[in-house]
Amino acid sequence: MPFVYSLSAEQSADVTDNLQPIVAPAVNRYFHTWGLDYNAASVNGGHSIHVPINHIAFAPIKMASTVSVNQASMYITAGNGTVDTWTYNLALYTHNTTDDYPATKIADLGNFVWQPGVTAAGSQTLTINQQLTMNTVYWIGIGISASGSTDYMAGLTPKLHQQTGDFAMYRKRGLSSVNSGSGSMSWTQNTGSYSGTMPASVTYSTPGSTPLFPRILFRRSA
Numbered sequence: 001m002p003f004v005y006s007l008s009a010e011q012s013a014d015v016t017d018n019l020q021p022i023v024a025p026a027v028n029r030y031f032h033t034w035g036l037d038y039n040a041a042s043v044n045g046g047h048s049i050h051v052p053i054n055h056i057a058f059a060p061i062k063m064a065s066t067v068s069v070n071q072a073s074m075y076i077t078a079g080n081g082t083v084d085t086w087t088y089n090l091a092l093y094t095h096n097t098t099d100d101y102p103a104t105k106i107a108d109l110g111n112f113v114w115q116p117g118v119t120a121a122g123s124q125t126l127t128i129n130q131q132l133t134m135n136t137v138y139w140i141g142i143g144i145s146a147s148g149s150t151d152y153m154a155g156l157t158p159k160l161h162q163q164t165g166d167f168a169m170y171r172k173r174g175l176s177s178v179n180s181g182s183g184s185m186s187w188t189q190n191t192g193s194y195s196g197t198m199p200a201s202v203t204y205s206t207p208g209s210t211p212l213f214p215r216i217l218f219r220r221s222a
Contacts, residue, residue: 018033018165018167019169020062021063022062024065026220030218035185047162049159054144054195055208056142056199057186058093058189058202059185060095061137061139065134066133067220068221069130071221072126072128074215075123076119076121077159077160079159087112087144088111088112089196090108094139101139103139114158160215162212163214164212166185170183170184173207183208185210185212187207188209
């Protein structure tokens with residue numbers, strides 16, 4: 001009889017690496033979601049724009065132990081010639097285990113803002129008070145919107161430190177055509193229609209996905 005190969009659970013196509021637990025760092029150190037530091041942004045200054053239109057992006061995070069966090073930060077490297085004010089609404093969501101998708105909003109964590117000619121490039125930090133329970137999947141949601149359409153028309157956004165990846169959960173969506181970009185780092189929705197308020201709940205219907213996600217750092221406080 002021929003040998004029958006059988007995949008273990010660890011090798012299954014259903015396993016997605018970005019839902020694996022993250023070992024918590026020491027208190028007062030920072031951590032972030034699974035994913036590569038895009039263009040090694042934090043080392044050599046590489047950076048990139050995000051999707052240049054209003055939308056929400058979601059990426060999951062799961063900790064190997066229960067931690068408390070007191071800061072959330074992102075890094076805007078440059079304005080990139082933008083003229084509109086860009087706002088990044090940060091929120092935390094529960095997990096839909098059926099679809100590997102965010103479900104219900106737990107908390108609004110605050111807003112990062114880029115205002116050309118006013119905001120200085122560099123890190124922005126929000127003071128928060130949030131606990132992440134061990135072995136529980138959470139979704140970080142970022143609602144991205146601009147104050148006008150000038151930057152959209154020019155294809156411009158601020159340049160951010162971002163992450164990229166190729167995770168199994170996004171593969172199930174497939175690509176719409178042979179010239180479509182890959183989308184294996186974050187789910188997206190409300191593309192072109194996000195108005196600045198993170199929804200109380202979301203469902204998996206016809207989401208988009210992108211290969212990038214703004215790098216959000218959390219600082220452990222306990």
